[in-house]
Amino acid sequence: MWVKLAFRLFAREFRRGELTIIFAAIALAVLTVFSLSSVTERIGLNIEKKTSDFIAADRRLSSNHEFTENYLDIANQEGLETASLLFFDSMLFANDELVLGSIKAVSEKYPLRGMVTIKDDLEGLPYEVRGGPQGGAIWLSEGLFYTLNVQVGDTVELGAGQFKVSKVLVNEPDAPFFSLAGNKRVLLNYADISSTQAVQAGSRVFHRLLFAGTEQQLSDYYTWLKPQLKENQNWEGIKDRQSPLGENLVRAERFLLLAGLFGIMLAAVAMAVSAKRYCERQYDPVAMMKTLGGSRQVIRNIFLMHLGLVTGVSIVIGLGLGFILQHIGASYLAQFMGTKLPEAGAKPWLLSAFIGVVCALMFSLKPLLDLFDIPPLRVLRRNLGDRLAVSKMHMVSSLLTILALMWLFSGQIILTLILFGSTLVVIGVLFAVSRALFSFGRKLGLSPGSSWSLAIATLQKRANANAIQLISFALAIKLMLFLVVLKNDMITDWEMQVPEDAPNAFFINISKQDIQPITTFFDANNIIHEAFYPVFNARVNAVNGEEFARRLSKQEGEEQDENAREGVNREPNLTWLDEVPEGNEIVDGQWFSGGDEIEVSVFEGWKEVLDLELGDTISFLANEQRFDAKVTSFRSVDWGTLKPNFVMILSPNMAGKIPVTYFSAAQLESEHNKGISQLLQRHPTVSMIDIKSRLEQAQAIIAQVSLAIGFVLSIVLVSGALVLISQVQASLAERMQEVVILRTLGAKGRLIKLATLYEFILLGAIAGFVAALVSDIALLVIQQQLFDVEGRLHLYVWILGPVSGALFVASIGYFMVANTMRQNTQGLLRKLS
Structure with missing residues (x-):
């Protein structure tokens, strides 16, 4: 009996639009998560595929x-190429x-x-x-x-x-x-x-x-391979390469992950707001049903069935729309990149459906349970049950759900806590700001009949609702500011790693007697070149007599034995110099003292890798010759210049102790090709490394990442707009009542329209300012902890936040209520009834 009644009520409310908000919110959650996770997964797979070209394989x-x-036999059995x-x-x-x-x-x-x-x-x-x-x-x-x-x-x-x-x-x-x-x-x-x-x-x-092969095949093979590996055998992926490319790949993955987390937060906010509003609009119907003899169980079954039907339909539609959106976006990206993006797996489908169900339960179940407690006397006393409108338990459960979903999606607790914590700060600051604003607004004493006065009075009247709207607006603006700033900073940082004036050719194996004729050739042909550095290779064997453990694979997520000392399994290029080279800066210790003992200055990035301290002794092996050097300083090095740089520089008293060759770098143009060929013929021992093609390959990957980030940003921007639409739509009924009252009291249409516009401008500006403040501070932490770049404040965000917030909220908000402003009073009364 109740099932038939539930379907009739469901069809009636769906036609009236009562379920539109909660339906749209769940569909938005699923659409956002699916489109973001699917596109980012496909882009990530493509970027990883492209970067795998640098090692000609996956591993x-x-x-x-x-x-x-048996190394190859087992690999073939696993299905690997x-x-x-x-x-x-x-x-x-x-x-x-x-x-x-x-x-x-x-x-x-x-x-x-x-x-x-x-x-x-x-x-x-x-x-x-x-x-x-x-x-x-x-x-x-x-x-x-x-x-x-x-x-x-x-x-x-x-x-x-x-x-x-x-x-x-x-x-x-x-x-x-x-x-x-x-x-x-x-x-x-x-x-x-x-x-x-x-x-x-x-x-x-x-x-x-x-x-x-696939990641699963490679992981299974490495599980077998690991116990067989000898100390001097290394298993590597692109992430194991100590290069700007490997670092940029990790940054790109983290950025796309960050964008996915923002989609989760936006979807959660939209769902929480719409679910709460929907339940509030059912208070009177529930009270009426109880008055007419409806039992608590029947009412519970009816609304839980409504929730199940809405959830199921919205998840299906959300998945469909999300698939279409990601297909259109991926097709555009693939065409622009000149490549075919790999297909995403089952994860976006399962994750989106799961999040849709979780959002529907966690953000709707508690308001529904409160809904069942509405007393029948509400039909006579309309304020009964209003205390249920704000439930602390619902707020806590919603926040914990958002935290759990973000952690599930990211798998990184630190990143999740940073974003979640900054969001809580935004909420706290906005509540304080809104209370202070409304208190201050009462003392302004603006003139009656002023649109600003009416706007501020409206803000004061809906203090609680406006506080919730401020939070929603600020969260959307904060997340978009996050992406804009990180995108600009990351792309700028990556492009700086390949500057326009970077050398595009290295000259190596230069003997001492070849330096002068090569210098003369460079000068005669106006070729910009670097100094000639003595260079030799040596293996870093030990520190203070303690030998290093076997190198492990970052690609497979291995962790070093706590009792083993980690080293580097390659022979770095070493040199000796009298002065600190350009692009280097001493960050700890002193340059060489000029004594008899061999000293070494170490790149600061290797300080942690080798667990070094000032005064430590590093043991080297160059060919069959062993020597020790004392660490006297650590240097910062700008590797992005692509100019000759060294992880370790020895003191000048190393000269003459090891056979060396020299190398330099130059910036060549196409007209130099013939002359360079003749130069190499005259000096057959000299070799030239043309790195132009490698730079172009790296720049192509950076361009793809930049385009991918821009697309993800557009998705988040649309998601933020939908959150704002759902928030404004939830208050349309109340705004209709206000318009009717104001018109009845003789207010002109222009006054009401301007007051509504000013209200949204104030809300957007306040939300944008708080979002800029909190996001810029949180960005300092994220840039340092997550992206390993120097954090800095962004003053333009402090202007961009309020301005963009005011324009964004005002344009969307006014668009949503414009139709209400155009309707006559009689039409509004029919809708309210």
Whole structure:
């Protein structure tokens, strides 16, 4: 019996629009979460795919000795794609010219991610391919063509084998950003290694395996692999690379995650406001039903069924609209980026539906339970039950629900607590500001008949409702300010890492006698260049005699053994200098004292990595020569300039103790190409590293991240607007009553319209000011703790917040009530009835 009645009431209220607000709020929650989580997941997958090109795979395993066969066997069983690489140095001979080349032998599936750039001849145009040379052929970098005086099609001796030069090697996806290989690179088929006879027992070679597959496949494989790894074998992903690219990838993921959290908060605010308002509008119907003999159980079943029906329908519609929105947005982004975005998984669907159900229960259930306690006497005394309008338990449960949802969505408790805490501060400050404002407004004594007077009087009259509106408006503005500022700061910071005047070529393997003629050439051709630095490689073995533990993988989320000392598993480039180089600043300690003891100045980023203190002794191994150096200072280094920088600089008394070469950096233009080629021919031991293509690749990724952030920002902006619409719509009935009363008392239409506009302007300006204040302070914490950038205040936000808040709230609010202003009094009375 009650089911039939419930459906009839549901259809009646749905036609009257009684359920519109709560329906729209749940649909908004689902739509926002789905669109944000789906788009951000697809963008994140695309960014990760693009950055995986930098290592030519999803993961790679490196070793100084040969791998056992079961490494690849198990990987193939897990369904992973694999490729094998071997690096070694060997002599190349042609036309009576002999040169030492850096050989990379690759299997047929190389690269697993990205493409190899080649040319058919020296004058041809570069193009991309997947794969390496065929058996019996090799690809040479351009510098080797000049050094060996060969052309495509010629034969070159490599070790004991003879190979046909088939292509000009321009770039490999996993080419090191800085390498001593320079322009003496050779790509060889893996099957041809034995024919060179260059790899023998005891040869200095470097092995690498590449892997590509799903994250689950890679995780399962690494679970098996980890116990098999030797101390000098490293499992890496893009996040393990100590480079600006790896850091920017992490920042991008965190930013997209932050945007998703903002969507959760906006959806929660819209749901809480609309659910509370809907239940308040049912007080009279419930009182009437009880008066007519309806039992508490029947009333409870009816409204819980209404809630279930609204929740189910709104979730389905929210998912549908969210799918359409994310599909349109992703298609636009894919077209703009010139790529195809990977499809999102099941997570956005499940997460959105789950959040829709949770929001409906947690933000509606408590008001509904309060609704069942409405006394029947309310039909005679209309104020009975109003004390239920503000429930402390509902507020606490709503806040805890928002906190839990944010934590569930992010998985990062620190980020969640920062955003949640700043939101609570906004709420507290706004309550204090609104109370002070309304108290001050009573003392203004503005003239009767003034629109400002009426606006302030209206604010005072709806003090509690306006406080809730202020909170909703301020939260929406705060979240949008967060995204605007972070987007501007992040993109600016990333672009500064690749400045326009950055060098685009490194010159390495320079002997001391070559410095003067190369300097003369640079000066004669007006080529801007850096100083010539002595450089050698050395392994950091120990600190104060304590050796380092095996390096672990950040990509797999491993944690270091608490009892083991963490080090760095690479040989850094070292130099010695008399003075602190440009772009470096001593942050702790003193520059070299000039004594007999070898001293070292360390990049401050390695202070924590190596757990260093001033006065510690670092043990190095350069080739077979060991030496110690005392830490005397820590330096900040601006790596973004791309100019020569060093993690460790030794004192000048190191000169003469280790064989070195020199290197420099220059800014080349296209007209310098021919002259540079002739220079390299005259100095065959010198190598040039052209990093222009690598910079362009990095800048392309930054551009994609910037576009993705802009799209996410637009979604959050629309979500914020919908929150404001739902908030204003909840007060339309009360505003209709006010308009009727004012018109009855003789108020003119212009006065009412201006008063309404001024009311929204004041609300928006106050909300914007508080949002700017709290968001800027919270941004200081987030930038430092989450994005690892220097936090700073943003004075423009203090102006942007109130101005944008006033315009945003006034435009949306007035648009929502404009139709009410245009209706005549008789029409408004019919609607109110």
